[in-house]
Amino acid sequence: MTWLLSTSASAVSSVFGAEVAQWVANVTARTSQTIKASVVDLCTAVIDQTPVYKENDYWGPPDARITKENWQTLVNVSADEYMLGVPGQSKATLDAVVEVAWNPWDGDSLVFANTDPYITMLEFGQYKYKHPVNTINGFSTQAPQGMVRINVARFNAILDANIAKFIGK
DSSP: OOOOOOOOHHHHHHHHHHHHHHHHHHHHHHHHHHHHHHHHHHHHHHHHTSOOOOTTOTTSOTTTTHHHHTEEEEESSOOOSOOOOOTTHHHHHHHHHHHHHTSOOTTSOEEEEEOOTTHHHHHHTOOOSOOTTTEETTEESSOTTOSHHHHHHTHHHHHHHHHHHHTOO
16 A cells, blocks of 8 residues: 655645635635525515505505505616506515525625605605504504614624524524
């Protein structure tokens, strides 16, 4: 039996370099997964917490889901045009968030927007008209602290959960 051990600098350097390259690729992939999963979780929470009129509420307009259905996911473009929300659109938006987030977008801008005129009222409680069921002092009873601000405020918790999931403690 013959054992050949090489102590040449080039052999050690080559193995070490390959190990470092693998480690960097691993860390990069797991960091990317963490960020992308966190973006998906944030957008999902915002959509899920966007208020809609209660089904048994006769005050609600027939297009009561439009605000929730109006969330849009875009890359490198601003959402400057109102999109008529249609039933199921929020599910399509979530699918788009997942699609965009899990594809390479390094250097690109991910835009998550809602162009419904009522979105500011829902987020900041500026509803002017008294509504016996859906508002209190101008704030939605379903999302009295908004849906974007509270989820952005908990983004570190979302990120920490995904760090634990993809990178480990």
